[in-house]
Amino acid sequence: MFEMWERRHGRPLSDHMVAEWLTAAGYPVTADYLTTLRHSPAGGAPAVLRRGLAEVFDIDPAFFAVDPVLSHAADAGVAAEFENRSLRRLARLAQGMPLRAVLYLDTLAETLRRAEHLPDPAHTAWI
Known part of the structure; x- marks a missing residue:
């Protein structure tokens, strides 16, 4: 979350700054x-x-959900079935990622899809 903010704003974010923001928003905390x-x-x-x-960073509170334990063996089997080589490679790379990172990438992909005015994901198989 801190890293995402730093990439977006191009400057470092200190614990002191975040503590000030949280305290101002009614969540008193020390750096x-x-x-x-x-x-x-x-x-x-x-x-x-x-x-x-979540309030201070304007993110979904679900961002803080605890990562469940995933079955990488089952994921590998599904990824191996993809016919599209790029999609198969992406699926294999995502296997080792925490679920939070995968969900963040999914949100990013959805934002890009809407920005490009692409069809709803339920209809992309028709393309």
Whole structure:
């Protein structure tokens, strides 16, 4: 989330800045606490702080969902069945990604699809 913001705005984002934003939005927190959370496993932040981060960064609160354990063997079997070589390669690369990253890429692809005025995904097989 911090990295996405930094890429979008082209400048570093400090824990101090985020702590100020959260406190101003009604979620009081210290920069030291944010630093500790950033280096802990995903899902370590309390629910109220996750809501605050979602609000401050204007992201879907589901971004903070804990990643489920996926069956990579089943995914590999599905990916091997794709006839399109590029799609097969993409599916294999996505197998090792956390679900959160895959969902982020899916959201990005949907945004690009709409920006290019492409048909709804339910109808893309007709192209």
